[in-house]
Amino acid sequence: MIHTDRNRLAPRDIPHPEYANGLVELFKSCNVPSAFIAESFHNVSQSFGTQNDETGVYVWFHFLSKDIKAQNVDGQLAIVNRPKHERAPEESDEACEEDSEEIVDTAGVPEPQLNQANYHWTKTGVVLRIKESRKSPSTKSTSTPTSAPPEDPEVTLLCFGSPNALILRFERLAKMACYKDILDDPYMLLVIVVEEMHKLLDAAGWSVAWTFGPIETRTFENAQDNPGTAGNELNFAGLHNLAKHTIYLHENCGSALATLEDLRGFHKTTLAVPRNSSQQATRRALRYRRTLFQSTQRRLASLDQRMANMIELSFHLVTQTDSRTMMSESNAMKTIAFMTLIFLPLSTVATIFGTEFFHMSDDAPNRIQMSSDIWILWVVAGPLTLMLLIIWRVWYLDARARLGVDPKGTEYMGWKRLKKRFEGPYLKRRIIGRAMKGNNEGIELRNMP
Template identity: 30%
Template sequence: MPRFTVNELSQYPPCPLRIIFAPPNDPDAGTVPDILALYRLYSLPGAFVSESLRDVAISFGTTNVDEGPRYTWFHFLYKSLPITDMNGVKRIKNQIQARRKGDQPEDFGWVHSAYCLIENGSSEVTLIIFNSEPLLYERFRTISEHTPYEETMKDPYCLLNVVFEILYERIDMLTWTIANVFTQEEMKILHMARDPELNGGDVDLPEIHMIQRHQIYLREAIESITVTLDATIDHQQRLNEGSTSISPSHNATQAGLRYRKVLIKSTDLRLRSMGKRTQNTINMAFNLVTQADSRVIKEDSGSMKKTAILTMIFLSCTAVAYTIKNGERPRKTNEKGFMGSDAQVEAFSEASFKFIDDKYK
């Protein structure tokens, strides 16, 4: 990919179609001057800049002016999914453990990209992409090699159709990745449920929590891209209201956008189904842990019962042995007529002997 500074870009003569891949629009100290210069060069709307600073999850904006360029923009935000492979088992990285090991913090961050389409009449179209997906550059390069730019100029929104295609592929890939991780945990818990001898304490509840957490993040991304896609379809339709003839390029773009919407809906249904399965798995995991705890309590209860029986047996034997050792003694009472401690023991011994005599005579 050729690299240019904004100053070099401003010196190029105007061209009908230009696609600019810019760095993330939440710049660091090294990219602030170029980002600001790019904002000024193309006079990007203040709302677009404000949304970039706020990392909005859902955004679609346009400027409808009679004179000057027309801007159409949106933002996209999703959570990265760090995966680690442990002896052939894929797991979601634990952020706390990863920090202790010195892993890169961006593995656990959010990925924010922004797209701004600038139409200067019908003679000049510019698409600025901030923090692009790597596959998007390859896709546009392939299109430029096989499709004349005049076809793109007939309906510039076909560029956004390509963007939505790549964003869908990213979301779908993340969904399949987390589905594979979840399936491993689901099968492990089902195996525990079939074998009562397995210890329910081996259930990895933090891993299941991380899976459900990233499912929620993906649902947010899917809902946001669906809203943005609907807004794009409606906006393109409004642009052609009142037109006596609609170009085939417009119809092709509309069909492509609606097709992306159906694919995203398919991924959303798969993610919803996975969410229900995850909840069922969590319930089963808690039941397994509860059963394991119940078995431990039952074993402890049996041990206490045995201890109580042994105590009763040996206590009686001790009393009998004490009586036999000391023999018969006359009863002694205190001044109030009550037997003292020795008298109590002797009385208990006599009662024990009497019980034994009556029982076995």
């Protein structure tokens, strides 16, 4: 016989003030392993454990998954973070820190409102206790047995923080299932839990994919039709949030596969040779669920790669837009420089003739007369101009050397090597080097067919 009143669907197994006392009583009455309770205190996201003692066989695990649902917002699918007051008590929140993956109680902490953001997690803890039946000893002749009366087998399943779909699934199971099948292989209850958790994880993956698909298509169309302005329409915060959801889901799927492999291994070890059809069906179901998780994992890996390509393309589009802006500004500067060059000769002549060295004669005909001291202008302006050209040349060569533009490497180091440029040995080596270079080029030309 299986006691349906021992199928417990409890809130999350965390010390919350609202139901902490009830959880303590439940843990004591069902002899929940201390390792399972410790996992809850340490925010363990994935685990699988077994224990065998006089009270029965215990199997437990934790399962963590992002719970993401796409909604229609202004005619487009988007991921929206549900407010806390709209969530069930067993639902959990991601820590407000972006880089944290812990599941903590964030009551009273304002949640950031970001594009495509979601901080909703579902963390399910499952404990299965199997207490085998104790048969009465065989009696001899007319002796009266003194041992305790036989006990019916008991299967106790505790589910903490379960999604609503799992609750409805067990309610239907209690109405239509054959208890004998469950007693033949109680591990089929864990198969149901794994199945519902896969549905939750798979639905979250599809929600991210359906949200990302239109963004990807729209970006490709803009890149093809309007490459110059496509970068201005990108929302990098939304793209990075979608990529973050995919990374989390990929991690959750890998953890679920590890838990499923441990469960399959334990089932094979405990029931090396299936004794009935229920045990065979459980083994086949576990193998089938593994293929479903593997399929979801591969789809998430593909989605992650698509997002990486999209983010890379987005950066290229932004870079292209910035380059076009810089080219436009460069053209404007070229126009200003060109207009300056047009009026530069006129302004130079006007400046020279506007000095005191030129003046109009007072006697008719009024002509421009040049002062005999005009040479002072050239004596002062000539060296200053030459000095300015030398400073510019030294700075220019030094800048090219720093940027690695000059193919001659460190030969030009600007003012740092200015003194060495005028030394005799240095000039001699340069003259000899250029002469040898010219000779080598002449030899190569003569050797050409």
